[in-house]
Amino acid sequence: MWFFYSPNIIFGEDSLDFLENISGNRCFIVTDKGIEDAGLLRILTEKLDKYKKSYTIFNEVIPDPHEEDVMKGKEECIKYAPDLIIALGGGSVIDTAKVIWCLYEFPEYNIDNIQINSTELYEMGKKVNLVAITTNSGTGAETTNVAVVSRFENNIWRKVFCMNKGLVPTYAIVDPIFTKNMPPKLTVSTAFDALAHSVECLVSLWGNEFSNALSLKAIELIFRYLPIVHKDGENKEARDMMHQAASISGLAFGNAQVMLAHTLGHTFGSLFHIHHGEACGISLPYAVQYVLNDPAETSDSIKIYSKLAKQLGWAKWTEDDKKAAYKVVDKIKELQKELNFPSSLKETGVSKKDFEENFKALISLCFQEATSVLVPRIPNKAEFEKLFNYAYEGKDIDF
Ligand SMILES: [Fe+2]
Incomplete structure (x- = not known):
């Protein structure tokens, strides 16, 4: 017996328009400043405005996200109490959003609780869904059950692997509009x-x-x-x-x-x-x-x-x-x-x-x-x- 995990995938030109069909009107957007500066966040927010969805933006993700930043994102998410989480970015952003999503659904948990055998996490999505919108053509994070977070331990940065089928985003939007100006x-x-x-x-x-x-x-x-x-x-x-x-x-x-x-x-x-x-x-x-x-x-x-x-x-x-x-x-x-x-x-x-x-x-x-x-x-x-x-x-x- 084996398993195959996949989000609902919407791909190709104009796939971002599918946001209209996703339930949730109060969105917590996870992104980074580079995405914002490149004008990619605006593409998303214009759609959300068009579909009359409200949102707040957490743009503090850095490459190889640090544990404390992820935890900050979790606190902000809890404070905002969204009914939809949207990740817009590459692997670091999507990984951060996956962990925030998980800790929003299970606020008593920390990163070390997100293990492959944490079966209670299979129930992810009861509170909100996660939409992962990828802006690079590489990490594949929008489809996977893994999130990597950096932790400073014994004087070096170590990568902590969180793996659980509950981390698979509910939706992956793979719209090439976000890559057209990639250097x-x-x-x-x-x-x-x-x-x-x-x-x-x-x-x-x-x-x-x-x-x-x-x-x-x-x-x-x-x-x-x-x-x-x-x-x-x-x-x-x-x-x-x-x-x-x-x-x-x-x-x-x-x-x-x-x-x-x-x-x-x-x-x-x-x-x-x-x-x-x-x-x-x-x-x-x-x-x-x-x-x-x-x-x-x-x-x-x-x-x-x-x-x-x-x-x-x-x-x-x-x-x-x-x-x-x-x-x-x-x-x-x-x-x-x-x-x-x-x-x-x-x-x-x-x-x-x-x-x-x-x-x-x-x-x-x-x-x-x-x-x-x-x-x-x-x-x-x-x-x-x-x-x-x-x-x-x-x-x-x-x-
Ligand atoms: Fe990789």
Whole structure:
């Protein structure tokens, strides 16, 4: 027995208009100042005005949201007593809104109570619904049952994972109007996050036929439309397809989970404040190589990635599985190169001195990461050290 979780998804041009049909006239909007400054909040508030819905705005979300800010949002939400919560933004905003939603429904709870086995949270939505409107084509947070919050503990920022099916938003609105002016660098970084979600969850130990089908479609769309949108950010069809691809990836990994590229990316990203999509996208080919190099005869990774390469026409169906599987690594690297995306952690600008000084903390964080649990080949300490050193220098994984 297994489960598939999904919000009600409204996608494509003008999908924001669906707000008219969603019950609730007193809206608590969770967003950030960047979204406001970019004029995206106005697009939403104009619709709410049009549909005669009142609202208040909590715009204090920061990237990698801090626990105390999330708790502040909860207090403001309780004070306003909305009958609908709307998240407008990327992963940090939507994650914050999910936790606020949860703590609004269960005010006696704190972040540590939001666990996978907290069955009482399955009743989420009794008080209000959550509408998640995504403004980037990457995190897929609008579709998933996960929220990540940063907590300062033992002198470092650590990511706290909240996971529960109750966190799946009631509605996800995937309207490309919000991405039409997204800068090229952010477009590529967020797309590499989406790509990492789909490529990784194919070999996750929770991978299943539903998530596999979604991953395949998302990878196909990203390889097809990301180069187009990179060249021409105003291409409406490509923007729409990338926006859909990111949500499809979100559904895939939300129901199967990610693995090592996210372990490396989360830890490196949180220590050195590197964009999540950039850190995970750089780590992706190294993670895939490491999994493909698995000496265990029981490993299915070669077969899985070989099938992907063949399905997408990157290898002939008659080609040897091992050779075909490594083409997935080649294609990711080619895409990185084509889009001027960094191919090593060094290229993020983190100096060797900073990297070495934080190395111990980096490795220690890997063992606190939920993302390393469902990996088909789990690295030990020495292997994590090597993985980081290779990814930093841009060396192919040969172990
Ligand atoms: Fe991600």
